[in-house]
Amino acid sequence: MQKLESRHINVHYGTTQALKDINIGIDANTVTALIGPSGCGKSTYLRLFNRMNDLIDGIKIEGQIFVDGKDIYEKGTNVDSLRKNTGMVFQKPNPFPKTIFENVAYGLRVNGITDQKFIEERVETSIQQVVLWDEVKDKLKKSAFELSGGQQQRLCIARALAIQPSIILMDEPTSALDPISTAKIEELIHELKTKYTIVIVTHNMQQAARVSDHTAFFYLGELVEFGITKEIFTNPKREKTQNYITGRFG
Amino acid sequence: MNHFESELELLKADFVKQWEAVHLQLKSAMRALSSMNKDTAKEILSQEVKINELDLKIEKNCENIIALYNPVAIDLRFILSVIKINSSLERAGDIAARVAKFVIKSGDDFYSDLITKTNALVMFEEACELLKDTLVAFQNNDSQKAREIFKRDEYINEINKTAFLNVIDSIKENPEEIEKYLKMLSLVRRIEKAGDISKNIAEEIIFYLEAKVLRHKGK
Numbered sequence: 170m171q172k173l174e175s176r177h178i179n180v181h182y183g184t185t186q187a188l189k190d191i192n193i194g195i196d197a198n199t200v201t202a203l204i205g206p207s208g209c210g211k212s213t214y215l216r217l218f219n220r221m222n223d224l225i226d227g228i229k230i231e232g233q234i235f236v237d238g239k240d241i242y243e244k245g246t247n248v249d250s251l252r253k254n255t256g257m258v259f260q261k262p263n264p265f266p267k268t269i270f271e272n273v274a275y276g277l278r279v280n281g282i283t284d285q286k287f288i289e290e291r292v293e294t295s296i297q298q299v300v301l302w303d304e305v306k307d308k309l310k311k312s313a314f315e316l317s318g319g320q321q322q323r324l325c326i327a328r329a330l331a332i333q334p335s336i337i338l339m340d341e342p343t344s345a346l347d348p349i350s351t352a353k354i355e356e357l358i359h360e361l362k363t364k365y366t367i368v369i370v371t372h373n374m375q376q377a378a379r380v381s382d383h384t385a386f387f388y389l390g391e392l393v394e395f396g397i398t399k400e401i402f403t404n405p406k407r408e409k410t411q412n413y414i415t416g417r418f419g
Numbered sequence: 420m421n422h423f424e425s426e427l428e429l430l431k432a433d434f435v436k437q438w439e440a441v442h443l444q445l446k447s448a449m450r451a452l453s454s455m456n457k458d459t460a461k462e463i464l465s466q467e468v469k470i471n472e473l474d475l476k477i478e479k480n481c482e483n484i485i486a487l488y489n490p491v492a493i494d495l496r497f498i499l500s501v502i503k504i505n506s507s508l509e510r511a512g513d514i515a516a517r518v519a520k521f522v523i524k525s526g527d528d529f530y531s532d533l534i535t536k537t538n539a540l541v542m543f544e545e546a547c548e549l550l551k552d553t554l555v556a557f558q559n560n561d562s563q564k565a566r567e568i569f570k571r572d573e574y575i576n577e578i579n580k581t582a583f584l585n586v587i588d589s590i591k592e593n594p595e596e597i598e599k600y601l602k603m604l605s606l607v608r609r610i611e612k613a614g615d616i617s618k619n620i621a622e623e624i625i626f627y628l629e630a631k632v633l634r635h636k637g638k
Binding site: 374 | 423424
C-alpha cells in the first residue's frame with residue numbers, strides 16, 4: 170500500500186479547471202517534488218493532502234485522495250486528525266507571535282496535552298530534529314521573531330514535527346531563504362525522510378533534483394510526467410518535460 | 420535563442436572546428452605516410468599545437484557551462500558527450516602526430532614496401548572516413564549513422580589482424596630487421612586505434628541522442 174495516492178483527481182475553481190485527472194502514488198519515507206510553472210496546479214495538488222483547499226469558496230474536488238489507504242474526502246473523515254498527521258511548511262516562515270518554546274509547544278497544547286515535562290521533552294526533541302537546538306537552547310523564552318529567516322523556517326518545521334505527523338507538505342519552503350539556510354533545509358529534508366513522507370512544491374529545479382526521490386511535472390493542470398527524479402533530470406520521457414527543465418519552455 | 424543556447428552554440432562551433440581539424444590531420448598523416456613526405460609530416464606537427472589549444476578551450480567551456488548553467492537532460496548529455504568526444508579527438512590528433520614523427524624519423528623504402536604489404540593505407544583511409552562520418556552523424560543528429568560505425572570499425576580490425584600475421588611472417592623470413600618490423604607493427608596498431616576512437620565517439624553520439632550507454636556492452 171502506498172502512503173499517499175490520488176485517483177482521477179479533478180479540481181475546479183468556479184469555471185476554471187485547476188487539476189485534470191491526476192493519478193499519482195507516493196511511497197512512505199520518500200520525498201516527492203512537484204514542479205511546474207506558476208498556475209500549473211502543483212500547490213492546489215499539495216493542499217489536497219491535508220484538505221486545505223476545503224477552505225476555498227467555490228472549489229469543487231472530484232476523485233479520491235488516499236492517505237494510508239483511506240479516502241480522506243469520504244464523509245465522516247476527521248479532518249482535525251488528518252491535519253494532525255500532516256505537517257505543513259509554507260513559503261515564508263510564519264512563526265506565531267510567541268516565544269520560541271511556545272511556538273513548538275503550541276500544537277501539543279491545542280491537542281490537549283498538559284503534562285509540562287512531556288511538552289518540554291517533545292519541544293527539545295523537535296528542535297533537535299531540525300538541528301536548531303544549539304542555536305536556540307539559551308533563548309527559548311525569547312520571541313520567535315528574533316530568529317533569522319532560516320532559523321524561523323526550521324522552527325516552523327520543528328512546530329510541525331512536534332505533533333508527530335507522518336506526512337510533511339512543503340510549499341516552496343526555501344524560496345525566501347539565503348543559500349546557506351536553503352542548504353540547511355535541504356539537508357534536513359534528507360534526514361527527515363527516514364521518518365516522514367515528504368511532498369515539496371518548488372520552483373527551484375536544482376532543488377527538486379537534489380532533494381527528491383520522485384518528481385511530478387505539472388502543466389496547465391495536467392500531470393505531464395511523474396517518475397524517478399534521476400530519470401526526469403537526465404532523460405525525461407516527454408518533450409514538454411525536457412523543454413521545461415532545460416529552460417526552453419514556451 | 421536565450422543566453423544558455425548561445426553558449427551551447429559557441430561551444431558547438433569550436434567543437435566542430437576541432438573535429439574537422441583532427442580529421443584533416445589524419446588525412447594529412449595518411450598522405451605523408453603514403454609518399455613518405457617529411458614536409459607534410461612537419462606541417463602536421465606544427466598544427467598539433469592548435470589542436471591542443473582548442474582541446475583545452477573546449478574543456479574549459481564545458482566546465483564553465485556546467486558550473487554556470489547546471490544543464491540537465493539532453494543539455495547535460497550534450498556537455499558530457501562533448502567532454503568525452505573532445506578527449507577522443509585529441510587522442511586522434513596525437514595519432515596523426517605520431518605517424519608524422521614516424522615519417523620524419525623512419526621514412527624509407529623499407530617501410531614503403533611494408534606499408535603496401537600490410538594494407539596500412541587502406542586501414543588509414545577507412546579510419547579517416549569513419550571519423551568524418553562520426554561528425555556527419557553528430558551534425559545531423561543521426562544515431563543510425565553512428566551505429567554503422569561499429570560495423571565499419573570491425574573491417575579495420577580485420578585488416579589489422581592480417582597485417583599482424585604478415586609482419587610476423589616477414590620477421591621469420593628476415594629476423595635481422597626485427598626492430599623495423601616491430602616499429603611497423605606499432606604504427607599499424609596506432610592506425611587501428613584511430614578506428615577504435617571513432618567507435619568510442621559513435622557511442623557518445625548515441626548516448627547524447629538516445630540516452631543509451633553502449634560502452635562495455637555488445638553493440
